[in-house]
Amino acid sequence: MSTLLDVENLWVKFPTRNGVFDAVRGVSFSLGRERLGIVGESGSGKSMTGRAILRLIRSPGIVEAGHVSLHGDNLLDKSEKEMRSVRGEKISMVMQDPKFSLNPVMTVGAQIIEAYRLHAKATKAEAYRKSVEMLEAVAIRDPERVMKAYPHEMSGGMGQRIMIAMMLIPNPEILIADEPTSALDVSVQGQVLSIMDKLVKDRGMGLIFISHDLNLVSQFCDRVLIMYSGRIVEVCDADKLHEAKHPYTQGLLGSLPRFDEPRDRLQVLTRDPAWRDAPSVEGRT
Amino acid sequence: MSTAISIENLNVYFGEHHDLFQAVKNASLSVEQGASFGLVGESGSGKSTILKAITGLAPQWDGSMSIEGNTLNHKRDRSFYKTVQMVFQDPYASLHPRHSVDQVLSETLQLHGFRDVNDRVNKLLEDVGLGPAFRFRYPHQLSGGQRQRVAIARALAPEPDILLLDEPTSALDVSVQAEILNLLSDLRSEHGLTFLMVSHDLAVVAHMCERAAVMQKGEIVEVIDIADMRAGKTNQDYTAKLLDASANRVA
DSSP states (O other): OOOSEEEEEEEEEEEETTEEEEEEEEEEEEEOSSEEEEEOOTTSSHHHHHHHHTTOOOTTOEEEOSEEEETTEEGGGSOHHHHHHHBTTTEEEEOSOHHHHSOTTSOHHHHHHHHHHHHSOOOHHHHHHHHHHHHHHTTOSSHHHHHHSOGGGSOHHHHHHHHHHHHHTTOOSEEEEESTTTTSOHHHHHHHHHHHHHHHHHHTOEEEEEESOHHHHHHHOSEEEEEETTEEEEEEEGGGGGGOOSHHHHHHHHTSOOSSSOOSSOOOOOOOHHHHHSOOOOBOO | OOEEEEEEEEEEEESOGGGOEEEEEEEEEEEETTOEEEEEEOTTSSHHHHHHHHHTSSOOEEEEEEETTEEOOSSOOHHHHHHEEEEOSOTTTSSOTTSOHHHHHHHHHHHTTOSOHHHHHHHHHHHTTOOGGGTTOOGGGSOHHHHHHHHHHHHHTTOOSEEEEESTTTTSOHHHHHHHHHHHHHHHHHHTOEEEEEOSOHHHHHHHOSEEEEEETTEEEEEEEHHHHHHTOOSOHHHHHHHHHHHOOOO
16 A cells, blocks of 8 residues: 555644643554544544644644655645645645634635635636536535535535535545534434545545544544544554454443443543553554 | 423424424423433434423423423423423533632522522532532633533532433543433432433433434424334334434445
């Protein structure tokens, strides 16, 4: 498997009044043409890892790494201007909530066309045609109407599909999806995921799927990194997640209420301070 | 056993005139004393609206509702709020950011005419597993799980018989969710509470409840025993679809 992205020893630091807070502490992993899941609780640094790859951590936050290389090209050495041609075109990101990520005063069409024309030299008519095609690809009925609509006129599921369309239209090599379905209903979730899955497969893209939902990740991804307080505690194949060895992963799985196995009490996670200090597990293949 | 909550032909509306929207259509259900009843369905199916109608937060309703045999009018008196309390979905939004835990709890206790406020605040904090160290903290000094514990303590303050739970754990991590659900089960058996619980997560409802109503577009599609639900025994297409969607998340 060819490696698209290789991350070595990534740190994300936030200086505070009480010293430096390390949100991500020395994480290494690689991504090929696969679906890589990153799971963990809130505050485990999973979203920060995704953002750090695109250098979207705002000052005073600091990103440090041995390298974050895309096809051997270190993203950390790039200027802000050069980064702009990476974002969207090479790596794009789908955020959690369409309500906060779409521009409320621009029509859906204008936003998608803008995303396309920023990276491809295309006439307006061509961009329009391409945008309608893309909306069709994410299973939106009546794309012509949606092009003219504003984000508030869309439901949550539609908004998320519009986001996916917008992020995929420049044809990136890597898609980072940060909790793309957490704001959606279970029934809509499946639909959005299968669309994303199909597009990723058809285009041979690499996908980083960030989620707190273990069951979802084990069904959807190929490989899973489990993060705890800024470090990777375990790496496993997604279909073998239920055989995970680390007590943290087992604890998370045990704390889920099971539909098929009723229990009187749920297992509660007891945290071992040693987990925090254990070195990060290598997430490379 | 007597009936704690009984709802018959409930209709709830929002807006007026040409904007009138019927959020709940002809819903009927009854919950026995000490039982735990779930409401499941997609967002917008009207499950939270039923809770709001019971507490009086959705004033436009018709039909009949009764709590422990007393028929509810459009105006609620204090004894109602001593019987029924609600825990909201988002602990980040449901606590006043500039009131300390102590203020939140003692205000509620004073409103309900308790004298021994000091002792009761300590007892409530202990009941929800927080301890006296948390008494003078503000919401921003608490984690999500701790805030939800405070919200539960606030609901328990008037010593209610019935708790209405509106997605009490959906804003929390799974590990914290387990703690809160265990806490709720413990409190229920200790205080003999009746739960009416809304959740979009079937596994959570199955864990907590004995029976559940499946809702779609404002209507109750069916009322089903959890044992039947686990076994997949349903004659409604919609319930089957919902069960399938929650088991196989990736279509």
